[in-house]
Amino acid sequence: MLKLRGKIQARNTSTKQSRMVHVTSNALLPSALRHNTALLIKGDQLAELTEELVSTLREAKPFAGVLLCGAEAALAAAEQAAAGLPDLYLLPEAYVYLEMGDIVRLNPEGENISVLFRKNSPNNxxxxxxxxxxxxxxxxxxxxxxxxxxxxxxxxxxxxxxxxxxxxxxxxxxxxxxxxxxxxxxxxxxxxxxxxxxxxxxxxxxxxxxxxxxxxxxxxxxxxxxxxxxxxxxxxxxxxxxxxxxxxxxxxxxxxxxxxxxxxxxxxxxxxxxxxxxxxxxxxxxxxxxxxxxxxxxxxxxxxxxxxxxxxxxxxxxxxxxxxxxxxxxxxxxxxxxxxxxxxxxxxxxxxxxxxxxxxxxxxxxxxxxxxxxxxxxxxxxxxxxxxxxxxxxxxxxxxxxx
Amino acid sequence: MSRFEPISFFDQQASGKVAQYSLLPFSFTSLDAIRYVVTNIAGEYMLLEREPLHRLVSGKLRADEPLYVDLRARHFLTDEHSKMAPDLLAIKVRTRNEHLANWTGLHMFVLTQRCDHSCPYCQVSRQSEDKLAFDMSREHAEKAVALTLRSPNPAVKIEFQGGESFLNFELLKHVVLFAKDANKHLADPKDLKFIVATNLSVATDDMLDFCAQHEIGMSTSLDGPRDLHNANRPRPGGDSYERTIAGIARARQRLGRRSVSALMTTTEASLSRAREIVDEYVLQEFGGIFLRPLSPYGFALKTRFFRAYNAERWLQFYDEALDYIIELNRQGLDFREYYASTVLTKMLTCRDPGYVDLRSPAGIGMAGVIYNYNGTVYASDESRMLAEMKDDTFLLGTVDDSFETLYTNETFLQAIDETFSYSAPMCTDCAFEPWCGADPVFHWRQHQDMVGRKPESEFCQRNMHIFRGLIARMEQDPFVRRLFTRWAHTC
The missing domain is CATH 3.20.20.70 (Aldolase class I)
Structure with a gap:
């Protein structure tokens, strides 16, 4: 059974407002689209969170959120690497099914997530x-x-x-x-x-x-x-x-x-x-x-x-x-x-x-x-x-x- | 403590007491010594024994009886739980009668009275070379086509009749081409189909090729095994059977395996040979057989063929053949009796196949009409047979008349009016009424009355016996119920 909602951790949040965002895995997404899109970095990609990528993200227009998702150890390492990025969310491994094109609701204050739409599911x-x-x-x-x-x-x-x-x-x-x-x-x-x-x-x-x-x-x-x-x-x-x-x-x-x-x-x-x-x-x-x-x-x-x-x-x-x-x-x-x-x-x-x-x-x-x-x-x-x-x-x- | 209430909480009838309910319209007729067939106005039936039936009608059923729940769900009674029953019944009745609004779908053209056969039971055919006297003219045929296409029915079928239709093949060809062309020019072209009634004995390959090209179905006659068929259907050379069988094979080769249907006529000589007749149809690879008795018209009557057996004897024959067909199915053969299938469709589904002799009001004129060789127009095939006996009661007019004149013929309207069986004397109380119909021509012939005297009517005798027989068979045998359900749904 897929976990569709639950606790996550939020870091450096720029707002207390909960909001609905698109999920993307494209770090180069045109800046005009980033206000309601979260960047997903999950699983093996967490290791690719290089200093270079982090600095690119820090300098470009920020995403509505950066979602890091994976096993505990990898997540901890990635959190370190991404330290200082605004609107950083740490998602337990249960959400590793998330894909580009999905839609989630992020609640920074309550520190939880709801998966509202999955692009590859026939049952939304x-x-x-x-x-x-x-x-x-x-x-x-x-x-x-x-x-x-x-x-x-x-x-x-x-x-x-x-x-x-x-x-x-x-x-x-x-x-x-x-x-x-x-x-x-x-x-x-x-x-x-x-x-x-x-x-x-x-x-x-x-x-x-x-x-x-x-x-x-x-x-x-x-x-x-x-x-x-x-x-x-x-x-x-x-x-x-x-x-x-x-x-x-x-x-x-x-x-x-x-x-x-x-x-x-x-x-x-x-x-x-x-x-x-x-x-x-x-x-x-x-x-x-x-x-x-x-x-x-x-x-x-x-x-x-x-x-x-x-x-x-x-x-x-x-x-x-x-x-x-x-x-x-x-x-x-x-x-x-x-x-x-x-x-x-x-x-x-x-x-x-x-x-x-x-x-x-x-x-x-x-x-x-x-x-x-x-x-x-x-x-x-x-x-x-x-x-x-x-x-x-x-x-x-x-x-x-x-x- | 549960948030949920038990089922008894939702039953607003006091338990253990007589329920408060109203009856919805239904009729009942005995099936046998113990059981009654009870039908609602939409033709749904239940079998009840006398005692519960008596309690039902006298308002003494209890709501906690399983029977009560069945009767309510099937719209025999209504209580405060189910105010939707009248609406649902109305929809069902409307669905069953939907086809009435379409008006006439079957248009029969008697291309010629001439025939190469001289069957003693035949009502209409002539041995004659005189084409002028017994063939339909082109002019009449074209007028008949125009009338055919005036029918509001979006699907019309032209059936070529005889005599032997293929003895006037030139006209057949002309009607097909002329009708197709005229149809094409209608603002709203109809689904136009053709069928030819033929003994197949004189059909050449060219004729069959034409039929194949224009998708004209074949309806032929096959009375049974060779000796029976040839005795029933004499022609010069005594080879009717051989020609028919060869013709069926040739037609199937060109038009497809299911292109040929066959009709049988039961003569006195057939009565003892029910199984052989069925076997012949199986052997010739037909999917079923339509068992039908002789009608009291024309030569059949003159030659005392019709009175050679009564309804009771025919029904013995029918029962024997039907039981044999059921046995064949039990042995794994898919083969059906078409009259039973028609009746079962009315009993077990929401549809009415619109079979002409089982329509209420009667199917004459409204289901089918026949344009005779001489330009006269009759309300049914039987009506023109009656006319051959000098009784023109059901003559609607001629092809020179307008569509409106033909279908406002006084006798015709009277027949329609009197044969709405829901309001006909005795029919109105009969549980079989929703499945039955009216045959004003038959009753006129027998009783000089369009409604007829039901207690003496062989039409009633025959149909009531068949209705009872079908129900009794499927009630006692689950195999038969499944078989009949399949027949009903694929009729």
Whole structure:
């Protein structure tokens, strides 16, 4: 699992203000760009931090920061070499994955860093809020009540910094639509700044029960926008129970209908666990019968973080035990000609008949394998595990492929 | 102390007590001595035994019964948890009926009444050399093309009919070229397709090459094994089977393996030979067979062919053939019965394949129309057969009439009006109604009434038996359920 935020050390800081900066490894970056760019010197490059380079840096227009990253000893030596440079940040080795083109937030006063965008990751998502109007049993991001509209300000800024060639970004929460019209404005800003970038928004869809709110989103005409909306059961009571909110089912369904009426792309996301499994096949039938016009259905394995850890005993189901149910559910969706995918599962725990919709989906920064996976000949096709699954619970029936 | 509430907290119905719910529109009909088929207006079905069904309709179900949850999720009942049910039902009903707005898609051209065969069950063909008397004229054909292209349907199919279509090949060629050209000049050109109904016995290689060049599909007749086929379908030389089989091979060579479809007609002699007939279709590498009974028109009636067996006997034949087809699939062969596939699509999916005899309102005129050799226009193939028996009830007009005149024909409108089966007497209460349709020409012929007397209707008898049979088969055998689901989705 990649460490995306945490403590660092700051030296000679010229400001107390936390700020978002681009990361570069180009020490000769034109000076006009340096005010919001940090120079990254990591790993083996630390040894190349010669007196000459340091003096060049000292004389040229300063970067917004100089990030030194590596093992403790090398870092200590480099710190000595770079002594006196302004805005020097010492990053533990855990951040050695940082690359040119990434975007980070540097907080000189609190001495911490957040990695906000990684150029080479297909899974960049922006947290828009931690507030939510649901309390899902398996929420990976337990909601908070505090006003966090600064997250939205961050997102605006980040959208302006992300390079235009980026293939895909995501907006998550919390429930991003709780920002109301500011959410719509953010989508609009994403369209203006990143017109070629696919945008996946995770929302419970309830806000779209309002026809006028949905119309506003439709009118943005974002060319590559998709709303990922969870639906946990065909039974309204069970859905309301999983999301711990009365009336949620009807509002979500209403929202999906409105979104499709306004021509927006919708993906339905079903998390498979002990509380959704009893009606998983019926739920897929319900989706196929009633919501055939949605663009994609994802059947997703459980990530063991947030509330899931607390509720693990009544959420955990071994994929080995439900593999036939999963096959049946996929078969229903496939028969109706729906686009569907199985996410967050391990290849050796699904039946062969779902392999054509099996996706390597676990975000790269939290995906890992078990020691026994080493010899598996299909490891490269497998999505592996959430780091949290390895820590807390995974199937008893893993069966590395030998042929 | 948990922040989370148990599932019972979210159920607003008091547990252990009778639930507060309203019924959504549904119908029920017995499947067998114990079970009822219950269908909602979108054609979704459940099987219920009498006791729970009785409790459902009398408002006595409890919310904690699994059945209650199923009935609510499938829109048979609604309570305060699911106010979206009417909207979802409305969308489903609208989807099923979407095709109605497209209007007429199938346009049949009777190029000639002449035929080299003299099949005793045939309704319309003539042995004659008199081209003038029995061939369609160019002028009529061009007017028919103009009418065809007036249809608002974005996809139209021209089907050449006979007699034997290839006996008037010059006109066939002319219609294809003329229609393609006229279509090209439309502001919004249609998806225009052609198909030719032919016994393939007189088709030359040149004719087949033309068909290949213009992607014209073939629909031929194959009644079964050699002796049965030749007995059913006499022609000079007694070699109908040989010519048909050779023709199928030649056509496939030029047009592709899936270019030829075949229809069979069940005569009295077929009834005892269900398996052999299916085997013949397998042998000839067809992907399936369409099992259909004789219709009560034309020569079939005159020669007492039609009354040679009743619906009950035909259904025995159908059941035997269908069970045999299922067995073949169990043995690993992919082969289907097309009528069952059509019905299953209506039962198990949101789509309606729009099969002409299973449409409500009836498919006459709206699904297909036929331009006869003499320039008359009928609402369906059966309508012109009826006309051969001196009953012109379903004559819409002639190719000289305008599109508007033809489709505002009073009898036609009356037929449409009366055959909306959701409101037809007895159909309205029938659980099979969402999958069924209306056949006003058949009922007019049998009962001189477009709706017909349902308890005496062989149309009802036949279809209800098939609906029940399909459900019973898939309810008792998971293999059949998977097979039928596949048929339904790929129909």
């Amino acid at each position: 998502s922006l947290l828009l809020t931690e507030r939510c109007n649901q309390l899902c049993l398996m929420c990976s991001q337990p909601p908070k009540r505090a006003d966090d509209s600064w997250l939205l300000d961050d997102a605006y800024e980040l959208i302006r910094m992300i390079p235009p060639g980026t293939a895909n970004i995501g907006f998550t929460g919390g429930e991003p639509t709780l920002h109301g019209d500011r959410f719509i404005e953010l989508i609009s800003s994403a369209k203006l700044n990143l017109p070629g970038t696919a945008l996946d928004v995770l929302t419970n869809g309830r806000s779209f029960k309002s026809e006028s709110f949905t119309a506003k989103l439709g009118n943005v005409r974002h060319p590559h926008l998709q709303l990922g909306i969870p639906l946990y059961s065909d039974d309204p009571v069970r859905h309301d129970y999983v999301v711990q909110s009365r009336g949620a089912f009807d509002e979500t369904i209403h929202g999906i209908l409105n979104l499709k009426r306004h021509g927006l792309r919708v993906e339905i996301r079903v998390v498979v666990h002990k509380q959704t499994l009893p009606r998983l096949v019926q739920t897929c039938e319900f989706i196929a019968r009633n919501l055939l016009f949605v663009d994609h259905v994802a059947l997703m394995g459980l990530e063991i973080t947030g509330f899931t850890r607390a509720n693990l005993d009544f959420l955990w189901a071994d994929p080995h035990d439900y593999r036939d149910t999963l096959s049946e559910a996929v078969d229903v969706l496939r028969s109706y000609g729906m686009h569907c995918s199985v996410y967050n599962h391990q290849l050796c725990l699904v039946n062969q008949d779902v392999e054509d919709v099996y996706r390597k989906s676990i975000s790269d920064w939290k995906n890992e394998y078990l020691p026994q996976c080493t010899g598996c000949v299909r490891k490269s096709e497998c999505g592996g595990f959430f780091s949290t699954q390895i820590m807390y619970r995974h199937s008893e029936y893993l069966q590395p492929f030998t042929t």
